[in-house]
Amino acid sequence: MSNIFGFNKEKKTDRDDKAQPLESTSAFSRFQVFLAKLDERAQEIVKDVEESAQIIADADTDPYKRSFLQFKSAILAQFTQIIQKASATYQTKVIPAARGMEMLEIAPFYGDWNARMVDTMQKLFHGVLERDLEKEYAQAMDEYNSAVHTFSCMQCGAKLEIDKFYFQSSYITCTYCQTQNTFNPGTKARMIEHIVQPLARARCRESYQLYKEKKELTSKKDAKKEFHAYLDALIDEMNAILPGMSQQHENYRTRMLADFENEILPW
């Protein structure tokens, strides 16, 4: 990763700092100037990312958006570097140099700055739609539905009746000669197994929002009814997207309920 901030040039900076009269300004004011500069750099990145992130995500033709994810992790690394630089300066230079009661001002100021920066970093890619799962699902299902009508029995040539969605290779029995044909649904249909949870969650966003609002207004315990309603909707969606896996989806519901009842877990 390229280092645009010259973070590794600490020795030079040390010498420069020593050359300046340290007593002329307080540790707090120097630290404020330093954080303002880091803030300015961070804001430049935020501005550029807001303009470019969605363009990169859309231009990335890779089905797993690897190029976009590479870009995202590079930006997050830059942000982490900014936060770490501020933290290192605070620990090694500001705290030892602080006089009298100065720390009473510096500590909350740095705490606020750090929290704001972490918050900005976390929300940086929130508005970016990485993968349109609904579109991917619709495309995969369209391809599947138009392909299943074209298959014939390999033994007798009769039309094969593939009447439901198979997301994995399955035996299809020819209704005429009883031969077992192995049907392979193709990569796209197989991939639906991997998007079933995020897709179902996206479809049940409203019931989750209801649960979240009730939880915030009252408590987690009082929002139990809403949580059950959300889980019911979620499992129904998952069963609709991926038939044949209802037992596994029920296991998922059991685990989610156990997590909900577990008071130790924070969510």
Added chain:
Amino acid sequence: MNTPDKQRISLVERLKKQVLEQKREPIVLEKSNTTMLQCPDCGAGRAKVDGLTHCAYCGRQLIEVVLNDGINITSKDNSQ
């Protein structure tokens, strides 16, 4: 020395250029298809009613695995 043009390109722009020009191994998407297993000895096809692991006509073993209960196949589909 960087030229003035190069200096003007921001970090985000450089990263954007880099990731979009990155060469990636293409992902091969397999299309849906059907296959059929015929007995190599007698040429008979397999039928679920006769069991899937052995040829119903000449008894040759077709697959080595013992089937157990799954989504579409059950242990009853083993040849007797």
